[in-house]
Amino acid sequence: MSSDRTTTELRRTVRFSINPDGSTHGQNNFAGTPASSGLSRYYEITLGVLGIPAPDTGYLIGIQEIDALVRRELLPIIGKACTHTPQRDPAGMLDELWEAASNASNQPLSLLRWALSPYYCVEMTTPSHHAHEVLLRQTFEFAGAHRLHTPSMSDEENAAFFGKCNNLSGHGHNYRLEPTIAVPLESVGRVNAQHELQRAVNEILLEQLDHTFLNSDCAWFNQSAGGVIPSVENIARICFEQLAPAIESIGHGLRLVRLQAWETEKTSAIYPA
Numbered sequence: 001m002s003s004d005r006t007t008t009e010l011r012r013t014v015r016f017s018i019n020p021d022g023s024t025h026g027q028n029n030f031a032g033t034p035a036s037s038g039l040s041r042y043y044e045i046t047l048g049v050l051g052i053p054a055p056d057t058g059y060l061i062g063i064q065e066i067d068a069l070v071r072r073e074l075l076p077i078i079g080k081a082c083t084h085t086p087q088r089d090p091a092g093m094l095d096e097l098w099e100a101a102s103n104a105s106n107q108p109l110s111l112l113r114w115a116l117s118p119y120y121c122v123e124m125t126t127p128s129h130h131a132h133e134v135l136l137r138q139t140f141e142f143a144g145a146h147r148l149h150t151p152s153m154s155d156e157e158n159a160a161f162f163g164k165c166n167n168l169s170g171h172g173h174n175y176r177l178e179p180t181i182a183v184p185l186e187s188v189g190r191v192n193a194q195h196e197l198q199r200a201v202n203e204i205l206l207e208q209l210d211h212t213f214l215n216s217d218c219a220w221f222n223q224s225a226g227g228v229i230p231s232v233e234n235i236a237r238i239c240f241e242q243l244a245p246a247i248e249s250i251g252h253g254l255r256l257v258r259l260q261a262w263e264t265e266k267t268s269a270i271y272p273a
Helices: 002-006 063-084 090-104 126-130 155-166 193-209 232-249
Strands: 008-018 041-051 109-117 120-125 133-138 140-146 171-184 255-264 267-271
Touching: 008 063, 008 109, 041 063, 063 090, 090 109, 090 120, 090 133, 109 126, 120 126, 126 133, 133 193, 140 193, 171 193, 171 232, 193 232, 232 255, 232 267
Parallel strands: none
Antiparallel strands: 008 041, 041 109, 109 120, 120 133, 133 171, 140 171, 171 255, 255 267
């Protein structure tokens, strides 16, 4: 029990470019090492490690050790694939990358996340590695308006509780949705999970939500028709419940793990928590 309370997870993101000429020189401590050259590929690897920090230094592991590990063990694997098998599904490389990082680390791995863009990543966690699964996350956007108002309170109570969000004419947001799906390793290469996720999100969610007044245009949030108030918490839950069967129907063992919805850059909800 005491071990659980003292265990810490440290995460470190390493930025780098895979350059078309294979060059590994060029350093930008913020933007990445190797730095970009020509029509390069820019990636980020985030490693998470578990352990108990040393009592004297407070360190679990030096971040420079993680940086060196990623560049020494993982960059050559990714660089080789970019050169020789660029059509390869990156999700199919995670098990190899996990093993390489795990074998080189003195601390147990908890996370390996490969961001292929700011809005698309594949990752493994300790549970997903044990389950022989890869987690795929991708971000989508829709524009919508809503009004926060509940019939269980008077107009005065609604105005006092919701403030400007109770405006009779509603107000708008550029919402973001980020579903996370689990893909069995045995299904990688047999199904294009990224493509299938895009298709399902567009058909099931965005066609219903984009450029609508949620309270009246979408049955999920039309309270007079049995819908729920379109708070960001309910948007996350309803979108998960609508999308999950569509992901499962793809087959190949795909399943929706969670969905995060952003109302603004500062406010989001995750379902299930």
